[in-house]
Amino acid sequence: MTNTAQSSNLPVDEVDTTPQALRRAARLWPDGEAVADVQSGEDVRWTWTELAEQVRTFAAALIEAGLQPGERVLVWAPNTRHWVVAGLGIQYAGGVLVPANTRYTGAEALELIERTNAPVAVVAGDFLGAERISQLTEAAGGSLNGTPLKVVVRVPLGGTETATSDVINEWDSFLDTATDASLQAAERRADAVGACDVADILFTSGTTGKSKGVVALHKQTLAGSRAWGSNGELDASDRYLVLNPFFHTFGYKAGFLVCTLFGARIVPLAVYKPVEAMRLVESEKITVLPGAPTIFSTLLDAPERADFDLSSLRLAVTGAAIVPVVLVERMQSDLGLDTVVTAYGLTECSGFVTTCRPEDSDETVANTCGRAFEGMEVRIDESGEVLARGAMVMAGYLDDPENTAKTIDTDGWLHTGDVGELDSQGNLRITDRLKDMYISGGFNVYPAEIEQTLARLRGVTDSAVIGIADERLGEVGKAFIQRSTDEEGKALTPDAVAEFLIDKLAGFKRPREIEIVDALPRNAMGKVVKPELRGR
Incomplete structure (x- = not known):
């Protein structure tokens, strides 16, 4: 068991559970702004102390609802402060976070609930014109009572819930169920969370047609977030616009968890629109903006770009596609970015395998995925496949020892399914895919x-x-x-x-x-x- 005070004093390279990370943030930056949720007409700002209290209360409410350590909780919602509270709160209570893609249908979300036997789900209200709890209920045949779900917490995003079920709880009402006893129990649960406990299960579509649940331990998840933040030289003066979805490693482990480790402000964006993103960059003085290459292309080509002051930006991290050299150059010259880096990862490694460094040339950034993250090794086997080994490699696939054994060999090397090359400096270039993905x-x-x-x-x-x-x-x-x-x-x-x-x-x-x-x-x-x- 980890003592609360001791966990708060840990240096960043010794933090290996998310409760430790949150407690440490609240101690180091008690009055620093942790979250600025300034979208859809709202302006909600929390310090790290206030975020920690929100998380602790959510964890207590989960305990009141009967959540046991190790049980899974689905989160099916867009990027808002509620997701951050739910994600960290689930883990604070000793539970396992199961993110669901916001683009999933009700049937796809229900499948994850059934496969993980999740007794609790945190689900968006009206989002992008659809009431997600209604979709979930319809997929279940008109009633949630026949599913593993005992509690559904509705994230307030507008709209009126139409499903009738005694398992549905409004967000504020759910938090109100926390008691002094369950708040104390939440602290004991957080103390008991260990580095080798499961932190999350992220589902990734498999080549067999059935999605695979990637099981990651707390130490694996935190190792990736720590390496990512260190490479980007993040600190408490940074303001991070998280437009990558929280259900993805890019928005979760390379997003708000990085902020929790390094004290940067979390500025979530639920729906990406170039004008809204530029508005937030200007108003919040955003310094860090990761995203797919398409994000930066649309920002550069937006006719309204000249109307916004984007000079606060210092760091962009991109990847997941080919990045033309000219795009890197335009990101630096037209957006004023000091540093642009590319990276390569996959869910089975918490999203972290290789990355470019801030000092790398534009050609290196555009033509390679950089070198192995700290804590990782990369090599190319005789067939040309990229293999990865190290601190971020998953514990395995959920309930699937056969595919786990096929993916991670007896020497601990994870077979990525990608074909690549390493240059003399160790920079990785992906040349093809073994799979049809x-x-x-x-x-x-x-x-x-x-x-x-x-x-x-x-x-x-x-x-x-x-x-x-x-x-x-x-x-x-x-x-x-x-x-x-x-x-x-x-x-x-x-x-x-x-x-x-x-x-x-x-x-x-x-x-x-x-x-x-x-x-x-x-x-x-x-x-x-x-x-x-x-x-x-």
Whole structure:
């Protein structure tokens, strides 16, 4: 058990649980601004002391609701202060955080709840025109009572909840359930959290079509956040605009957790729009702005850019796609950034494998993913596959020892599925993918999942999905559908296929182009030859 005072005095390189990180932040920067949630007409600001109290109260309410150490809690909500409180509060109470993509359908979110047997879910209210609890309820057949859920906490984002269930709690009402006894219990739970306890389970689509739950321990999650913040030279004077989603490692482990370790202000943004992002950069004097290359392209090309003062920006971190040298140069010259770095990671390593350093040249930043993060090793095997080993490598896949053993070999090397090269300085360049995965708008998309979904559509004999170039998103999906020769096949149209997928897959997974074909190209073994499709 870790004593509260001792954990507050830990140097950053010895912090290995999120409760330790939060307590340390409240002690080191008690009056420093931790969160500035200034979107949708709100202006809510908390110091690190106030954030810690919010987290402690949320943890106490979870304990009052019956959450046991090690139990999982789903968070299905956009970037707001509520997500930060919920995420840290779950772990403070000894629970395991299970983030869900905000673009998921109700059915996809329900699947995560069932696979993790989560008794609690924190769910957005009305967001992007949809009431998420209603979607969840509909996916469950009209009632949540038959699911593992005992408690649903509704994040207040507008709208009126229409689902009728005694498991649904409004945010403020839920916090009000905390008692003196449960607040004391929350502190004991936080004391008991250890470095080798599970911190989170992030789901990533698998090449078999079924998503895989990546299990990370507290020490693995914190090792990545610490290395990321150290490389970016963050400190308590920084103000960090977190527009990368909290459900992703980029917004969570390279986002608000980094701020918690280094004292930087967390400025969340729920929905990215160039003008809103620039408004926040100006009003909050933002210094740190990570994001996919598309984010910076849209900022640079925004006609309103000259109307905003963006001179406070000092650091940008980008990746997840090819970064042209000219983009790096424009980010420095037109946005006034002192430092631009690129990085490479995957969920199985908490998002951290390699990164460029602030002193690297523009060509190195644009053409490579940099060198291994502190605590990580990278090598290329005889087949050209990138292997990673070190402090950030996951504990394994949830309830899947077979795939865990295939991914992490007996020497501890994680097989990434990417093909790459290392230069003489150790900089990594990704040259290809062993798998068919493509990246759309910063999100990994696995064709096998889409193809398995298409197989359920009557009239489809077979299908093949590939990634094709897209100016805005980097890549989008294109589906080739081999239709059956019966009447249903003859009646099949691209519009019918698109309509079928609407409530089956999240928007970023749904193919943007659909082509009906009489036959797919195959090799002698009968396997679809996707390179031929890519060459069309």
